[in-house]
Amino acid sequence: MRKVYPFIVALIVFSVVVLAVGKRDTTEQTGPLTIEYWTHEDDSRTALEEELIARFMRENPGIIVHRVTHSSSMQIELVAQAFAAGNGPDMFNIPIENQYAYITKGYVAPVDYPSAGYESRQDLVDGFIDGVFDAVTIKDKIYGLPLEYTNWCVYVDKEAFRSVGLDAEKDYPRTWEDVVRLSSLMVVRDGQVLKRRGFDFRYPFYLSFLVPMVEQLGGKLLSDDGRIAIEGEDAWIQVLTFMQQWGPNGLNLGSPTYRNARNSFGGEEGSVAMALSGLYQESRMKKQSPGFYDSDLWMVVPFPVFENAINNVSCCTYAHYFMVNASSDSQVQKASWHLAGYLLSHGEDYLKRGGGILQPTKALVNSKTLRDIPYSKVFIKDMERSKMIYFGSNSAEIQNLLGDAVESVMLNKVSPEKAYATLKASVQEILDEQRT
Numbered sequence: 562m563r564k565v566y567p568f569i570v571a572l573i574v575f576s577v578v579v580l581a582v583g584k585r586d587t588t589e590q591t592g593p594l595t596i597e598y599w600t601h602e603d604d605s606r607t608a609l610e611e612e613l614i615a616r617f618m619r620e621n622p623g624i625i626v627h628r629v630t631h632s633s634s635m636q637i638e639l640v641a642q643a644f645a646a647g648n649g650p651d652m653f654n655i656p657i658e659n660q661y662a663y664i665t666k667g668y669v670a671p672v673d674y675p676s677a678g679y680e681s682r683q684d685l686v687d688g689f690i691d692g693v694f695d696a697v698t699i700k701d702k703i704y705g706l707p708l709e710y711t712n713w714c715v716y717v718d719k720e721a722f723r724s725v726g727l728d729a730e731k732d733y734p735r736t737w738e739d740v741v742r743l744s745s746l747m748v749v750r751d752g753q754v755l756k757r758r759g760f761d762f763r764y765p766f767y768l769s770f771l772v773p774m775v776e777q778l779g780g781k782l783l784s785d786d787g788r789i790a791i792e793g794e795d796a797w798i799q800v801l802t803f804m805q806q807w808g809p810n811g812l813n814l815g816s817p818t819y820r821n822a823r824n825s826f827g828g829e830e831g832s833v834a835m836a837l838s839g840l841y842q843e844s845r846m847k848k849q850s851p852g853f854y855d856s857d858l859w860m861v862v863p864f865p866v867f868e869n870a871i872n873n874v875s876c877c878t879y880a881h882y883f884m885v886n887a888s889s890d891s892q893v894q895k896a897s898w899h900l901a902g903y904l905l906s907h908g909e910d911y912l913k914r915g916g917g918i919l920q921p922t923k924a925l926v927n928s929k930t931l932r933d934i935p936y937s938k939v940f941i942k943d944m945e946r947s948k949m950i951y952f953g954s955n956s957a958e959i960q961n962l963l964g965d966a967v968e969s970v971m972l973n974k975v976s977p978e979k980a981y982a983t984l985k986a987s988v989q990e991i992l993d994e995q996r997t
Contacts, residue, residue: 594896595625599640599650600708601633601881605844605916610904617903624896637957644668644886651889652897654708654881657696658768658960661952663884664697664704670887671702676895677902690921696952697882705882706901709911710921711839712944713769713876714936716826717860721747721759721834733862734760734835737774737803740865744814747834753813760835761815761822762807767963768950769877770837774800777870782951782959783992790988794981799867801970801977808971817968827853837864837876840940844917861936863943875943877950880921955991962987 600610607630614626629650631639637659643649649668654660663669672685679685682703686694689707697705715734722729725746734740744759763770772782780796783789791797809816819825826836828850847854864875883901885894904911908920909930917934919925931937951959966984969975 593623593625594890594893595627596652596893596897596900597627597629597650598897598900599629599631599636599643599653601636601655602630603916605848605914606911606918609907609910609915613904613907613910614900617900621896621899624900626900647888649886649888651886651893652883652901653886654883656950657705657880657882657952658950658956660705660882660884661696661956662954664699665954668887669704669884670889670894671704672706673885673895673898676898677706678899678906679902688922688924690923690926692949693880693921696880696949697884705884706898706905707921708881708883708904709841709918710878710880711841711919712878712940712947713763713837713839714864714939714943715760715862716823716836716838716842717862718827718831718834719858719860721757721831729860733860734865735863736868737865738868740835741807741812741814743835745812748814750813753809755813755815755819756832758815758819758822758825758833761819761833762817763821763823763837764817764967765960765964767967768956768960769879771800771804771963771967772951773864773874773876773948774803774867776874776948777866777872779871782988788992788996790992791981791985797981797984798977801966801980804967805970805977810971810974816971817964818972827859839917840919840934840937841917843935861939863939873946875947878944878947879950955995958991959988962991 600606610628614628618624618626637655640649640653640655644663674681674685677685679688682701685703693707693710694703694705697703717729717733719729722732722743727743727746732743734743740760747757747759748755749757775781775793775796778793778796778799780791780793780800782791784792805811807814809818815822822833822836823838823842825831825833826838826842827846843854846859853859866873883904885897885901887894889897905920905922908922908925909928911918911920912925912930912934919931925931926941931941953959962984965987966980969983970977970980
């Protein structure tokens with residue numbers, strides 16, 4: 562096998578960034594303003610945004626918008642590389658757990674309320690549901706506008722339930738113990754290979770689903786003052802034990818080595834009976850498997866809790882925010898906020914035509930458009946018992962450490978106790994270094 566050296570990969574990525582962005586000119590521009598807007602790939606949203614941006618440019622003839630897309634994972638990497646090289650895009654969005662560090666490092670500018678179409682900070686906040694701006698507010702300044710606001714519930718294939726003599730409407734899982742029991746009935750194996758999974762997790766998004774599971778049992782990622790890591794030994798060990806038993810060296814019900822469960826749910830493949838996903842999943846099902854979408858063969862149910870849970874916590878809510886480069890020309894910054902506000906003024910279009918994206922305005926959350934989407938009430942109700950995903954300058958690193966812990970017990974037969982101790986020490990070291 563040919564060996565790929567890390568420095569060569571880094572050089573290639575850096576070259577892509579430089580070629581994609583070019584040299585940043587921070588002097589005042591005298592001609593048409595050009596906005597470099599980076600976002601993640603999504604066919605439905607691309608069609609909508611290209612239409613909206615074309616309309617925006619017609620209405621603002623002095624502004625040119627270059628919309629550049631990457632895969633979700635590559636977007637995170639390339640934005641980081643671009644800012645490190647001093648060539649960050651004028652406007653971009655990535656998940657808040659990766660995005661928050663750009664605020665603390667001073668890379669992004671606070672929202673220009675008038676340019677974005679708001680009279681004041683209060684006018685902006687009043688138009689959105691509670692808590693939306695907590696993740697992007699520092700010292701009373703707001704640094705992002707929410708492109709999408711998402712939580713996950715459980716999609717259920719009713720036919721998979723019928724195949725084992727169950728009625729999904731009555732027998733859907735309420736607890737994680739139910740999930741194990743039902744998955745054990747529905748799993749189909751060829752030797753040790755899983756041909757159909759009853760359920761599987763959204764690896765590697767451990768901050769989204771694993772932390773709430775721990776919180777259900779009274780544990781915490783960090784103490785309330787943020788100084789102590791991985792609190793609640795019993796809770797963490799119970800969850801790590803659960804994951805070990807779930808994996809290939811336990812009951813063999815699922816594994817991070819298989820295809821994303823969300824992408825294996827429904828339609829012709831249907832190799833997963835239950836999967837975690839957001840409201841956007843419905844739009845993708847409608848496009849990829851219209852027959853399945855239009856049938857009565859699926860439903861959505863709330864995020865499960867453990868039987869001995871002491872907290873009723875659902876899957877974390879996460880968000881992508883439009884942010885603007887603080888190093889961009891001042892007029893480009895104003896134009897970028899104008900564009901972000903313009904896109905946010907089309908929330909119903911994003912929900913209906915943009916891939917089922919929910920922009921969390923009060924008007925949209927209370928709209929008939931949202932109510933008419935199947936099972937939207939399940940998502941909104943679950944959001945009420947959800948917390949925002951952990952965000953911080955170290956969140957991406959902590960998520961990787963969570964992944965190391967889970968995958969060590971699932972794949973490498975490391976004891977839950979040892980994995981817990983290693984995780985606690987590693988995250989604590991990050992916190993201690995951050996304070997020095």
